[in-house]
Amino acid sequence: MMRLIKACNYIVVKLLELMLRPFKVKDRAVFVSYFSEHPEGNLKCMLEEMRRNYDIPLVTLFSSYGKGLAAKIKFVGHTLKETYYYSTSRLILLEGNSYVLSVIKKKKGVTAVQVWHAAGAFKKFGADTDRFYAISGIDAALVSCPQVTKIYAQALNVEESRVFPVGIPRADVFCEREFLSRARQQVERRYPRLKGKKTVLYAPTFRGSGIDDINRKEIDLEKLRQMEQExxxxxMRRHPLMERTDVKEIADVSDMDLMEALAAADILITDYSSVIFEFSLLDRPMIFLAPDEGDYEKERGFYFGYEGFVPGPVVHSEGEVLKCLKKDDFEPEKRKRFAEKFTYGFDGRATERAVEKAVEIGKIKK
Structure with a gap:
């Protein structure tokens, strides 16, 4: 059934593309995401900046992935909207892979800029992974730092000279002391039991190749809760593609803005998530709980050797996490080396740089 839906979707997209050939390209910017129903992260920051400073129409196409037939029909509807706007808009800003962009032939005057949803480069993505469609149609990319331009060029099938380091727009708020204190106060109001304690955020990534192939490595959260004795x-904050895990007495901050959740945490526990790039800007401890490290490396792969790359101790069980916390040893020298290599443009102006570069590439006038 799903193969039939994909085949029909391809035919409809190509027919619609053909019908839209006579339509003129309009001076407008389109923001596209499949991770949320509303603007978040880098795209939200850039959208707000453009609303303040540019007098052009701005269109948002936001939809979250889902399982089942109804979700697939919704996806088809979203791709039809994409096809229309990709065929009639001067600037396209997206934060993930786009099936439509990969199968249509863009008109002259249409520019697609990739603002990838994750900072840095950790686990392999895009053209460096197995996919059911090729990655193409990207004209330029905005990335967090110069050290990852070659990786993004390869993963997004774009010339390296068209990959521009600008910093991390959504992390601009980390330069504001008021934001940091407000984030902590917000989570304490929601979960009063956190007040006066060191907060540890567990933020794992998903396993699998997409929404129809999502799985996770089961972690004994109740055992992790033993840290409360210390x-x-x-x-806990789930990846957007992961289903909710209900465990009593754990503060679930999955619906909070990612930057707020990170700002409210004293320590981060993760596995292979790129949130380490943002969290490193705060210079706070990290622990890497990777019980399936070998399997994950074989299935997904990394751009750097895992244990030598991550800015903190690597452990493989919940018990080892508790030992790390008890010893209070988070290998700060690794965190320092990581920050020196990957921190770029942390001055509160990454959003401004990202928008300026995007409109320059797309030839948008103020």
Whole structure:
């Protein structure tokens, strides 16, 4: 059934593309995401900046992935909207892979700029992974730092000279002390039991190749909660593609803005998530709980050797996490080396640089 839907979707997209050939390209910018129903992260920052400073129409196409037939029909509807706007808009800003962009032939005057949803480069993505469609149609990319331009050029099938380091727009708020204190206050109001404790955020990534192939490595969250005996409090934030895990007495901050959740945490526990790039800007401890490290490396792969790359101790069980917390040893020298290599443009102006570069590439006038 799903193969039939994909085949029909391809035919409809190509027919619509053909019908839209006579339509003129309009001076407008389109923001596209499949991770949320509303603007978030880098795209949200750039959207707000453009609303303040540019007098052009701005269109948002936001939709979250889902499983089942109804979700697939919704996806088809979203791709038809994409086809229309990709065929009639001067600037396209997207934060993930786009099936439509990969199968249509863009008109002259249409520019697609990739603003990838994750910072840095950690696990392999885009053209460096197995996919059911090729990655193409990208004209330029905005990335967090110069050290990853070659990786993004390869993963997005774009010339390296068209990959521009600008910093991390959504992390601009980390330069504001008021934001940092407000984020902590917000999570404490929501979960009063966190007040006065060191907060530990567990933020794992998903396993699998897409929404129809999502799985996760089961972690004993109740065992992790034993950290509370040492004065810590556990929070959890799921990846957008992961289903909710209900565990009593754990502060679930999955619906919070990612930057707010990170700002509210004293310590981060993750596995292979790129949130380490943003969290490193705060210069706070990290622990890497990677019980399936070998399997994940074989299935997905990394751009750097895992244990030598991550800015903190690597452990493979919940018990080892508790030992790390008890010893209070988070290998700060690794964190320092990581920050020196990957911190770029952390001055509160990454959003401004990203928008300026995007409109320059797309030839948008103020």
């Amino acid at each position: 004065g810590y409090a556990l929070m």
